[in-house]
Amino acid sequence: MRHTRSEPRKVFLCxxxxxxxxxxxxxxxxxxxxxxxxxxxxxxxxDDPIPVGTAVKIRGRKRELxxxxxxxYPKNMRYLVGVRYDExxxxxxxxxxxx
Numbered sequence: 001m002r003h004t005r006s007e008p009r010k011v012f013l014c015x016x017x018x019x020x021x022x023x024x025x026x027x028x029x030x031x032x033x034x035x036x037x038x039x040x041x042x043x044x045x046x047d048d049p050i051p052v053g054t055a056v057k058i059r060g061r062k063r064e065l066x067x068x069x070x071x072x073y074p075k076n077m078r079y080l081v082g083v084r085y086d087e088x089x090x091x092x093x094x095x096x097x098x099x
Contacts, residue, residue, distance in 0.1 A: 009038045018044060018081075020056040032081075034058070041067070041084040049079045056083060065089060 012034060019029040032046040042058065042065075050056065054069045067083035074080075 007038045007040065009036045009043075011035070012037045012042075014060055016044065017059045018046060018050070018056050019059070020050060020054050034060070035080070037089070039088050039090065041070070041082065044081045044083060045075070045078050046081055047078055049074075050081050058083065 014034050016032050016034045017029060018032050019027065022028045030046050030048055032044045035043045035045055037043070044058065049072050050069050052069050052072060056067050056069060058065045058067060066086040068086070069081055070084050071082040072079055
């Protein structure tokens with residue numbers, strides 16, 4: 001089955017830190033790899049799963065974006081986490097528009 005996206009995605013590899021508040025453990029943080037992105041979301045590869053519905057902050061070297069986890073599943077001994085930004089990232093397609 002072929003999946004169609006509602007908007008284009010761009011492969012964009014960069015190191016990030018993702019943080020969130022856990023009900024049981026308080027503030028949690030882990031390093032990850034931003035794999036792809038669009039105006040409204042991104043795919044992030046991390047070592048540990050993050051529950052669907054969790055509010056997260058994705059921080060790179062230049063800026064931080066707030067998002068909600070939409071999916072999380074195992075992929076190649078890691079987890080692929082799909083997030084939807086709280087606000088549209090208008091600069092997502094700009095060259096050097098990194099995080």
